[in-house]
Amino acid sequence: MAMAAPAMRMASSASFLPRLLPPTVFSTARAQFLVRQLSLPLFPNFNIAIPVGISLGLPSLPEVLEGIWEGILKAVPKKKTSHMKKRHRQMAGKALKDVTALCVCPACGGMKRMHYVCPTCASTHPADIFSLAPTPSTLISSSGSSSLRIHDTTSPTYPLAQTITNAHKLGCHHLATARGPQTGNIFASVGFGGDVKIWRQNPDSKEYELQWDLPTVSDAGKGDVWAIALSADENFLACTTSDGRIHVWDLAAKEKIQTYETGGGRGAAGGGGSFAMAVDLSRDGRLTASGHENGGVYVFNNDAGRMVYSLSGLAKPVRAVAFSPGCKRLAAAGNAGIIALYDMEHGEHVGNLSAPGNRPSWITSLDWNDTGDYLLSGQLDGKVKVWDVARGACVATHSETDSALWCVRWLPPTERALGPGMGKGERFCAAGASRSLSFYREATGI
Structure with a gap:
């Protein structure tokens, strides 16, 4: 029973990977390295032998980053224009000017x-x-x-x-x-x-x-x-x-x-x-x-x-x-x-x-x-x-x-x-x- 708990935890970690990453086929050596890195904090002395020729539905890290890179760029905060700079642009005549020459139409009562x-x-x-x-x-x-x-x-x-x-x-x-x-x-x-x-x-x-x-x-x-x-x-x-x-x-x-x-x-x-x-x-x-x-x-x-x-x-x-x-x-x-x-x-x-x-x-x-x-x-x-x-x-x-x-x-x-x-x-x-x-x-x- 002592060995059952780590095995169950290892199985849960392995079942988590397909849900985290979209399924794709890549090399066995890369799969072994990735599984060791994920299981290392849980089982320091535990080794998993993956038979040669078996492909796991796990993507590579560059493929993962490629999908989320655009979202990361969009999340970068833009530089905020200060009030002083806005005021300088307004005083220089480059800002949008308010329409102040308005009056009330004497016929219909609307603004014009x-x-x-x-x-x-x-x-x-x-x-x-x-x-x-x-x-x-x-x-x-x-x-x-x-x-x-x-x-x-x-x-x-x-x-x-x-x-x-x-x-x-x-x-x-x-x-x-x-x-x-x-x-x-x-x-x-x-x-x-x-x-x-x-x-x-x-x-x-x-x-x-x-x-x-x-x-x-x-x-x-x-x-x-x-x-x-x-x-x-x-x-x-x-x-x-x-x-x-x-x-x-x-x-x-x-x-x-x-x-x-x-x-x-x-x-x-x-x-x-x-x-x-x-x-x-x-x-x-x-x-x-x-x-x-x-x-x-x-x-x-x-x-x-x-x-x-x-x-x-x-x-x-x-x-x-x-x-x-x-x-x-x-x-x-x-x-x-x-x-x-x-x-x-x-x-x-x-x-x-x-x-x-x-x-x-x-x-x-x-x-x-x-x-x-x-x-x-x-x-x-x-x-x-x-x-x-x-x-x-x-x-x-x-x-x-x-x-x-x-x-x-x-x-x-x-x-x-x-x-x-x-x-x-x-x-x-x-x-x-x-x-x-x-x-x-x-x-x-x-």
């Missing part, structure tokens, strides 16, 4: 970002917003989606007044309206498919309906339409093409009345000029200006039907041109990151507007306010700048988003209070890759 349309009250575009067109009472927006959306700017919450579905199948990249107190009856839109449409407001329903499609198919060999501009009396439409031409249409007669050539140049296609990326009509209807990919800026006299100025000053693509309300100045900007100002009486380059910095961002949009005192610019880095033209300085910079801005527009001035506790003042809107509309108002409005 300041200067943004409430997502509960107004639906925004599902794609990048490429163009804006203001009227005395509405703001029209277009994007990479097929719909055009019209917001009511007479209400403090800017509600969605109308949605024109399936306006352009491939999306819309340019809109144009006339600027004036009695305008807003007509607007034009250009789709990525090259289709140009004229929309007119129904006097009964106050909704916009399709009036006319410009016959651009016949001009397929002369370049696709890109930028557009509408005259102040809503009777004429100027269109630029990818080969540098500018067409002027009479909307009442529904016919093309003028075509301006810019000649051969870099990026010319089919014998035309450089890609015409921007166009504008003066409010008196006398001049037409175009900006091109090769940096050229051209001004045409509509009465004489010819080019009057070929302006220099920008060597990079021009993405925006805009006449001042009195037609005394022309502003042009683009990839150079500066705004060039030209005198329209003599066609001279009179100055530049630029912000300090080694790498200025592309300027994608320009717009003058109704008095001509301030110029609005939108940039690819998401910044909106308000320029005092008389002083030649930037008086305000807004950077609500890091996404690209494709369009900025002044809203027509209002004669009534903008909202509860708000006075009268000028407003503008910015839109782009953030897919939302950002409205700003004059902080010192009276």
